[in-house]
Amino acid sequence: MPISPNQGSTGGGTTVTITGTNLSGTTAVNFGSKSATSVTQVSPTQVTAVSPSGTGTVGVTLTTPGGTSNPVPFFYVGAPFKSSLGATSGPLAGGNTISLNGTGLSTATSVSFGGVTATPTVSSDSSLTVTVPAGAAAGPVGVSVTTAGGTNNGLTYTYVDVPTITTVAPTSGPTSGGTAVTITGTNLDSTDSVTFGGSPAPFSVINATTLSAVTPPGTAGAVDVVVTNPAGSDTEVGAFTYIAGPGI
Numbered sequence: 001m002p003i004s005p006n007q008g009s010t011g012g013g014t015t016v017t018i019t020g021t022n023l024s025g026t027t028a029v030n031f032g033s034k035s036a037t038s039v040t041q042v043s044p045t046q047v048t049a050v051s052p053s054g055t056g057t058v059g060v061t062l063t064t065p066g067g068t069s070n071p072v073p074f075f076y077v078g079a080p081f082k083s084s085l086g087a088t089s090g091p092l093a094g095g096n097t098i099s100l101n102g103t104g105l106s107t108a109t110s111v112s113f114g115g116v117t118a119t120p121t122v123s124s125d126s127s128l129t130v131t132v133p134a135g136a137a138a139g140p141v142g143v144s145v146t147t148a149g150g151t152n153n154g155l156t157y158t159y160v161d162v163p164t165i166t167t168v169a170p171t172s173g174p175t176s177g178g179t180a181v182t183i184t185g186t187n188l189d190s191t192d193s194v195t196f197g198g199s200p201a202p203f204s205v206i207n208a209t210t211l212s213a214v215t216p217p218g219t220a221g222a223v224d225v226v227v228t229n230p231a232g233s234d235t236e237v238g239a240f241t242y243i244a245g246p247g248i
Contacts, residue, residue, distance in 0.1 A: 012053040032058030077149035079106040089158040091231035092132035107148035114141025135159035177217040197223030220244040
């Protein structure tokens with residue numbers, strides 16, 4: 001007498017299909033010593049029942065006017081606990097793979113990002129990976145994991161859109177570097193790096209539309225300014241010009 005699924009939440013509520021023979025007239029389905037909260041006769045060979053709350057492993061039995069069946073094991077699973085995300089932000093287009101750590105993840109069937117679900121790859125009871133689906137809009141969304149034990153929320157993932165550069169001011173400075181530059185644009189609050197001619201520059205995020213950076217030393221001439229965040233990069237070609245100092 002197989003049952004499917006053979007595991008469910010400790011809180012109960014799992015609909016289980018029991019398949020066998022001579023099941024007509026089923027009067028009761030028990031999970032250990034507890035009665036199922038609902039029993040439905042589907043056919044002479046199939047019955048569905050909703051599990052009550054419980055813990056550990058219990059025997060499921062079915063009773064008809066002809067007697068009670070042999071017990072079949074059913075495993076109660078606790079709700080998952082999520083402790084951390086391997087990455088807490090990524091591109092609005094999705095497609096990046098991140099890890100999720102916690103406990104009770106071995107039976108995970110889906111991970112939801114703001115209501116959009118993805119199917120995870122389970123590595124162990126404490127770890128899984130999932131490819132992030134595309135987001136509806138830039139910004140934070142709740143992350144939930146569904147397992148045989150239930151659904152757990154509590155983590156946040158932030159969708160990030162590609163940055164854009166509108167202005168760089170001032171547009172020139174000495175080759176020795178050290179020029180304070182203001183960069184304006186969009187989606188700048190998640191900036192990972194700023195480069196001038198390929199050289200990284202120290203920077204501070206002012207807000208979503210403004211960055212403050214200090215030019216690194218460079219070679220005389222115009223160089224590209226590049227701003228990068230988890231969603232990608234934007235390049236302002238020849239936006240800053242290094243000027244050589246006078247020589248005598």
